[in-house]
Amino acid sequence: MSTSDEEIWEECPEEEDDYEEIYREYLEGSQESIFWNAPSSAVQLAGTNKFLLVNGPDAGQVSEIGDVSETEPGTAPPLINRDGALDGSLPLFLTHKGGQHHRHLSHALARLHQSHGDNISLGVILKVYGQSAQASRGFFEQCATAAVRIADPMCYLLDENILRLKKDPVSKSALSRAPYLRDPDDKNFLGRVLNAQREIGANLLLTPGRALDADNPKQSINALFEEGERAMSLLGSGERLALNITTPARWLISESLREQLFNELLDHEEHQIWFVRSQWRSQRSHTQPADIELLNGYKRLSELALDEDRRLLLPQTGLTGWLMLAHGAKGFGIGSSGTDQAFTEPSFGRKPGATRKERYFERQLLHTVERNVHDVLASLPDYQPCTCPYCSTLLSSPAWSHEFAGLHLLYSIGRLTAEIQKDSNNGYHPAIRRIVNRASRYVADKGLTDINAPQHLSAWGQLL
Template identity: 45%
Template structure:
């Protein structure tokens, strides 16, 4: 690797608890819970917190009402989709602000959750993050055990760093030891998770039966260690080949059906590197495999969570998935195979903006160009209000806009589900996006190539 080589490594790097990122600044405002149990702070340094009394402040607008947050089990019932925000190594401190905005505006049609990587921070840091996100119904601390499986997955060199071992000591222990699974559970429990995961070692497509047996045995052991009130999910990490191959997919789906003791299935899928950080899955065979997986889980009344899938996870809501996860970096928007990315020395981060009307991100110049069109619908979120044209581009604001916009798209799937369910809602959104995109001067990475594949799958 030369000085000009680089790659997207954030997924595997430890999170920096001392990051210099500052939360999005906003004016302190409050919303009232209808039960009279307290008030939700909508802005300011304590965004997302709940208080019993409102201090004397000059609120600029009449006080709104905030829906009562769902508890974990209500959220996992699948009545409404779950939008999971992944805690990134950077740009995560305003996630509470994003979740508050989504809750106040869409709590009737949306549940929210958060996912943090156990390897990325200390237990104290995880708990502090969860304290800032009380509206998140489901809190997951992913054990990241797939980092042990570089022979099955395409991971960067030396994916397990010293800090990862410090935060997750089981990564340096023998997985065959008697107490290994219990150590994996203890790490999640100590970090404050309210939905525990089985280890989730990668399933090897070359030894399918053995891999599935190990995953299910570890799942059973996880369930055997649950305390009163705890809940767990069967955690699976799979290369895309498991969903593309008919034979492997049939084995996987059959195994899921047989594991009827698990009503929540958590599946991380590694797919081919898209070549551009903003690209979505365009492989029709993989989309069809995800569709069959989601269909099966829906038919078998299993709640499928796709934690690291971005807009591809959003699409899966049409097929029966209960929830999906995304974040403010490409590492959370897709679990892509590791690949070196050559960058010129001193290259800066590309200025891109997520366009809801085409379900894709585009270069800043393209965004500012199409925004002048007569059919363009400008985003009115608080983050876009601060992305003033002509000024220095704020990557943090653009990242939070994207996170918020995908959350709103998730809420829209449920609110428009009266005609044809969530499938019908997603189909209409994708259809409109294709029609709008075809009328715009979009080329290269700015053109949403995934929409054609998605339209065919729908």
């Protein structure tokens, strides 16, 4: 499959701190700075004397009334805690802190909580090695609305013989920030992985998540659960642990491999939370897999979790993870860049000077399209304009803002997630099916082609 210059460019830098200086230089003097430098405002959290900052440089934090200069009318739902978010009563929307455009994720989460906090729980995921421990702690503190905070140890990067990874996946910077990656055979490896997450401030710990080997399934599965049992024994009072599972897509597609893993998951009732990442075949950026066998594997896993009352979290799955809420998943992860929406096999390297394509997520299509295609759709009588906090600035500015487009995407999919909870008298399946059916009807006469066509909708219809 050919890859556009934009898709090559979009491979995010591993060292997220390196992006900060670039971002500051870009923002200075831009129209976006007007939005971000607006006066701080807050909304009261219902039933408390505290206020959620929803605008200004500290958006996402909680303050006392004396620290707030301007308040907005109405109230926001009270914040829920980690255990409340993990109890399964609300869908869990997990936002990945990627290498680009992460400075204002707390703003999007605050606005989502303000408008939809009764119908959605929020969480954030960052990479242990993505930035300094101090920066990671600061990010978690900024995101007060994120009930679940995950620091992904990314130990699957050690498994080049199982997964398809870019060349030299563990950088020198990653080794300095996550030194446990230097020696996975160290007898204290597991403890060091857990401690690295604790140091940052994660409140849902993960097991290392080494990749399962399809060529040695029994040995690989045994190692996974032995490590899980040891991790459980290392937990302190009040700590929660998710079993971190990383697989090539083959594990979900192959009935034999799938059943071996599922049988072990059933036998180990001590693991109530499953954090499952599966590597998809290479695909175009910002698209969803249409492989019905892969989707059926996800469906079977989601149904298993639902039947056994386990909490299935699907990081780095984007809208595909949202779809799996229909079948029993409790949460999914998404980011503003293509690499944070899908864990795929690499098919390209970075190309210096590549131009980034201007993209816009269309709620009615359940798909992201090129900007010129958005302009055509927006001119049609059946188009429904977005009312998120970012589109007014995004669509009225002469220059395209990739940051605002990313925040629009996150907010829109968060709102979609809240909508299915609000419309869940008979579970999420009917609500999601109605949304997918509307998208299929909407696209039918639009004549969209290539990357602008939501080719996954047909497979979704079969699955639903």
